Amino acid sequence: MTTNDNRQHTRMAEKIAxxxxxxxxxRIMPVITIAREADILPLADALAAGGLSVLEITLRSAHGLTAIRLLREQRPELCVGAGTVLDLQMLAAAEEAGAQFIVTPGSTAELLKASLDSEVPMLPGTSSASDIMLGYALGYRRFKLFPAEVCGGTAALKALGGPFGDVRFCPTGGINPDNLQRYMALPNVMCVGGTWMFDSQWVKNGDWARIQQCSAEALQLLA
Incomplete structure (x- = not known):
């Protein structure tokens, strides 16, 4: 193994950690798409007050990068990542905004390789064994299963645990209070992503107390 290979292996081990x-x-990671800039801080505060302090801010809206910048500046106690990163331009923009981790809905060789040289850890998306193998060959051992329920849910995760014994997942997509415990009971699930704790109508109405309560209740299911 060359010096460069050793360096890359060490860097990947650090990112996995x-x-x-x-x-x-x-444990539960809110997957947030910001519709109004005014919602950024109160929504984050409500989720954090309920115990959810690791936030995935998607880049699906024009406010995504703004939200990451604002939260990194105004709420440094939170851990803020960028989700729905689709290409190299979005990856660079998310890193520039201060994202502490990157989440992608799927995997491309271009994104996986680019992330190897980044200081920011990536949780690449997967929906199949082939996707996992693409990342596995480059040293990735942590993935987002998306869309989890459509991809087979807990049955798929159990099956993937056979050939990929050292891989762990953050399933996202279709997770809710009814199936949350089943996902978290699996040994290859490290956390889940979801949106049920901040219904869009609650956000629109500024019902921050309800969001705080729902967040706390979600974590109580895992107690």
């Missing part, structure tokens, strides 16, 4: 740490802290 970072992902493990933030997922252990999160």
């Amino acid at each position: 970072q992902i493990d740490s933030l997922c252990a802290r999160a």
Whole structure:
């Protein structure tokens, strides 16, 4: 193994440790798409007050990068990542905004390779064994299963645990209070992503107390 290979292996091991740490802290990771800039701080505060302090801010809206910048500046106690990163331009923009981790809905060789040279850890998306193998060959061992329920849910995760014994997942998509415990009971699940704790109508109405309560109740299911 060359010096460069050793350096890359060490860097990937550090990133895996970072992902493990933030997922252990999160347990449930809110996947947030900001519709109005005015919602950024009160929504984050309500989720954090309920115990959810690791936030995935998607880049699906024009306010995504603004939200990451604002939260990194105004709420440094939170762990803020960028989700729905689709290409190299979005990856660079998310890193520039201060994202502490990157989440993608799927995997491309271009994104996986680019992330190897980044200081920011990536949780690449997967929906199949082939996706996992693409990342596995580059050293990735932590993935987002998306969309989890459509991809087979807990049955798929159990099956993937056979050939990929050292891989762990953050399933997202279709997770709710009814199936949350089944996902978290699996040994290859490190946390889950979801949106049920901040219904869009609650956000629109500024019902922050309800969001705080729902967040706390979600974590209580895992107590």
